[in-house]
Amino acid sequence: MTEEYTSSTHPPLPPTTEDFRFSWLRLLRSRRVGPVTFHRLIAEYGSAQNALDALPEVARAAGVKGYKICPSPAIDAELKAAKAVKARLLCLGRAGYPPLLAQLKDAPPLLWSLGDPALLQSPVIALVGARNASSLGTRMARALAQELGEQGYVVVSGLARGVDTAAHLAALDSGTIAVMAGGVDVIYPTENTSLAQDISRRGLLLSEQPMGLTPQARHFPRRNRIISGLASAVVVVEAAAKSGSLITARDALDQGREVLAVPGHPFDARASGCNMLIRDGAQLIRNADDIIAALPPLPTRVTASDPQQQLQLDAPQPPSQPPPQRRSLRETAALHLQILSRLGPSPTAEDQLIRDLATPARDISPALTDLELEGEIIRQPGGLLSRKTDQ
C-alpha cells in the first residue's frame, strides 16, 4: 500500500494516515495549487510531501518570487476546526469518496463531509435552478425530489434559495446532499440554517473548501462542478436565459453528465434557459420517470452489509480517469503566463486563443481549467474567456 494513488518508481515509506491527510491538505491549501495542479504535482513527485518539498523551487523557476507553501499551523487549525464539528475528510482514491466525482479531471482531492457518508454510494441526481423560482418552479422541484427519493435516488443541490431549498426539503427523508460553496461549517444563505442542520443530521453536507471559509462569488462555479460531478444527471428545473444554472448545465455536459430540463411556456421568461437547453439537445423532462428513463445504466450500489465489497473499498482505489499527463510544472507555469498575457477584461473566444498560441487544445484546456479554478480567468457563455480584474 503506497501513500499516494499514483505509484512512483521509488515508493516512499508508508506514512501514517494522519501524515497523509496532513500533507495532502497542506499541498492543496498552498497558493496556486488547485485540484488540477494538485493531481499533476502528485503525478510528478510521487507524493504530497515530495511535492511540498519541491514547490518553492518550482515556483521560483516559473518566475514567482517569494513563494511559500501553506504554513503548518493553518493545517493544524483546519483539522482542529473539523474535529470540533465532527466533519470527516474524504480523500480521492480512498474508500468513501463519491465514485462519479472521482472521474472528473479536476476532482477535488479532499472533501469535508458532515452527515451520512453512505449517501455518496447511492445513485445521485442533481436538481438545480433559479433562486427567484416561480411557484411552478418550486412545486416542480418538490415533486421531482420527492418522486426521485421514493425511487431510491439521492438528490444533490446547492442549499440556495428557490429550487435548491425546495429540492432539499422534499428529499430530507429519502436522502439529500448539499454542496457548500464555503466551508462545510459555514451556512449560506443564513435563512437556510435550520435546513442545513437538518441535512447535517439526516443527509450530508459537503465542501472542498477550508473549514470556516465564508463563500465569495468566485467559489460558486467551483462548487457547481461538484454538484454536477456527484450526479449522473443534472436536471435544470427552472432557469432564465442568462443564469448560473446554465453554466452548471454546460459544465455538466463537459463532465459527460446527462443534462435534462423542465420546459415552460415561451412567454414565461423564467423558463427561457430551460427551453434553450432543450433546443440545444437537452432531454425534455416532465416528471421523475422521465428523469430515470434518461439515465445511463445504474452503477452497482455498494452497501456496508456486503463484507466482500467493503473489503475492496478499504483498499486504495486508483482514480478511474487516465493518469494526468506528465507536463512539468515549469512548462505549465510558462503556458499559464502565455495564456494570461493574451487575455484581458474583454472576452476572447477560446478557439481563437488556441489558434493564437499554436499549442494543442489538449494542453491548453487543462491550463484554462486551472486558471479558472485559481480565479485568474473567467469563463463566459459561448466559449468566451476573460481575465479576472482585481476590484
Next chain:
Amino acid sequence: MTEEYTSSTHPPLPPTTEDFRFSWLRLLRSRRVGPVTFHRLIAEYGSAQNALDALPEVARAAGVKGYKICPSPAIDAELKAAKAVKARLLCLGRAGYPPLLAQLKDAPPLLWSLGDPALLQSPVIALVGARNASSLGTRMARALAQELGEQGYVVVSGLARGVDTAAHLAALDSGTIAVMAGGVDVIYPTENTSLAQDISRRGLLLSEQPMGLTPQARHFPRRNRIISGLASAVVVVEAAAKSGSLITARDALDQGREVLAVPGHPFDARASGCNMLIRDGAQLIRNADDIIAALPPLPTRVTASDPQQQLQLDAPQPPSQPPPQRRSLRETAALHLQILSRLGPSPTAEDQLIRDLATPARDISPALTDLELEGEIIRQPGGLLSRKTDQ
C-alpha cells in the same frame, strides 16, 4: 396536351376543359372512390371518362353488387352551386394547384377555392392547436401568425375555435388560408361566419368536399391532411395529450413535413401534447424566428408578374410524386375485403395486421389509407386500427 396528367399508350382526343372538370368531379364523387383510388383509376384507365366507363364492371368483379357511378345531375348541381358563390376549381397537375400538396400520395384531385388563389404559391406554415386553448395558447397563436405574416409566410389553419381562430385573425392582413372540413360554402363553426367571410375576401377558403356538404366527424381527419399538406411545417401551438392536433402532427410527419411544437410547463395539461411531441423529436419553438430556422429551404415563389413563370404554370404539370403502382382495381378490392375481414371495432396493431395478411407493407399501406379515407376504418394513436361501426 393530354387530358390527364398520366399519359396512356392510347391518348384520348383532347376534351374541352368543361368535359375534363366534369369527368374528374364525377369520378371523384362516385362511391368508394377516394383520392388514392382516383389516382389509381386514372393511372390504369388513362382518363377519368375511361375509368367511369369501366367502374361498374370493376366493382361487380370485386363483389360489390349494384354499383352505380355518381349520377350526372349531381355534378351539374355542384358546378352550379360553385358558380353561384364564385368558387373556383383547382385540379391536381394544373396551374394554380398548391405545389406542396401535389406531392402527397393522397393529394386531393380537386379542390374548391374561394378567395385569392395567389396565396397558394407563397410559402405556407400551418398553425394548429386546441379548440379550448388557454389564454397563453391563443396569445401565442396570434403572435406567431403575425410574425410569420410579417416575414412573408401565409398561415394555414382549420377555422376552428381557439388556436385556429386566433391564427387566422392575426394573419388576415398578411395572408391566411382556411381549409374547411365540409363544403367551401358551409361555414363551421357558425360563430366564425364573419371571419370566414373576411377570409373569402382577403384570404382563401379551400375544400375538397362537394359544395354544400355539412361536415361530420369523419371529415376532419381528411381535412387535416390538407392543412399539413399545404405547409412546409406544422406548428402545434397548444395541445393536450390525446388531441386531434397530435393526429395532425403524426400525419404531417408521414407527409415529410417539419413538425414543430410550443412547449409548456408540465403542470399545464394543455401543454402535454406539445411536450410529448418535443420528447419524440419535434423541434421546440419559442417564436416565429425559431419556426423559420427550422424550415427546409424555400421553394421559389411564383408571382403573376413574371410572364415566363406564368407560362410554365399554364402548361399541365406532372405530379411530382412517382406514378402510383399499377395494382389493378380488382386486386385492390380483394385486398380491401381481406383487410376489413380482419378488423373489428376493437383496435388491432397495424404491424400485426401486416403479418397476418402476409402481404408486403408497401401494398397494405395504400389500401389502409384508402379505407381510412373512405371512412371504413379508423386509425388510432399507437399504430392501432379498428373498423368503423355504423351508428
